[in-house]
Amino acid sequence: MRLSLIGMAGSGKSYWSRMLSRQGFTRFCCDDMIAEKLAPELKRPDGGTMKVSEWMGFPYEPYYEERESRYLAYEIEVMSEILEYLEQAQNICEQNIVIDTTGSVIYTGHKTLMELQRLTTVVHLETPPEIQGQLLKAYILKPHPMLWQDTFTKKPHESNKRALVRCHPRLFSSRQRLYERYADVTLDYFALRNKNFRVSDFLRDVEVRSKDN
Numbered sequence: 001m002r003l004s005l006i007g008m009a010g011s012g013k014s015y016w017s018r019m020l021s022r023q024g025f026t027r028f029c030c031d032d033m034i035a036e037k038l039a040p041e042l043k044r045p046d047g048g049t050m051k052v053s054e055w056m057g058f059p060y061e062p063y064y065e066e067r068e069s070r071y072l073a074y075e076i077e078v079m080s081e082i083l084e085y086l087e088q089a090q091n092i093c094e095q096n097i098v099i100d101t102t103g104s105v106i107y108t109g110h111k112t113l114m115e116l117q118r119l120t121t122v123v124h125l126e127t128p129p130e131i132q133g134q135l136l137k138a139y140i141l142k143p144h145p146m147l148w149q150d151t152f153t154k155k156p157h158e159s160n161k162r163a164l165v166r167c168h169p170r171l172f173s174s175r176q177r178l179y180e181r182y183a184d185v186t187l188d189y190f191a192l193r194n195k196n197f198r199v200s201d202f203l204r205d206v207e208v209r210s211k212d213n
Helices: 013-022 030-042 052-056 064-090 110-119 129-141 160-182 199-212
Strands: 002-006 026-029 097-100 121-125 185-187
Touching: 002 013, 013 026, 013 097, 013 199, 026 030, 030 052, 030 064, 030 097, 052 064, 064 097, 064 110, 110 121, 110 160, 121 160, 121 199, 129 160, 185 199
Parallel strands: 002 097, 002 121, 026 097, 121 185
Antiparallel strands: none
16 A cells, blocks of 8 residues: 655644554655755754754745745655655555655645656545644744745734734645645544544545545
8 A cells, every 4th residue: 555645734644654654654754855855954053953944934034935945846856756766666566655745745746746646545634724723823833844835925014923824824725725636535634633543444544435536
């Protein structure tokens, strides 16, 4: 079985990909692969290392657009490498694989996403609208790399936080449409957080819903 997990940051992609790796799945973590490519740019003058989120910053900060563009270029490169591996491995052996994508994978291009659909089952870990506020709060308190892709604007005299609050629903809805467009299977946010929901349930639901589609 080959799975690609897509969805917003906080939807559970990393958690479930790690759980699957414990069951023998080979795991590709796109966040880690991008960070490895960015490593030379994450060095501080004092010799320390920045986190990718610190390097990218918020969308209202200087250099954000330039760094957003570089991040996306590396993400496209990472996805190309993974797809190449999948293409080659397809003819060599049966291997359980899970790809822990970033929330911005849907910006890597239609061709890339269609290849991902061809070579894997794309599983959308759904995030319902009522969770939007929690996601934004988590992003502000504990930043992570976020590609806004022109959905962020700031009005005159508007505070940075107010601008984030105003623009986040637009980012959320635009992403949700793209996740749904490219997903083979969608799994419910609350079901995935049921304490009795296990890896076996995850795999069963993916298999059943794949057949239904």
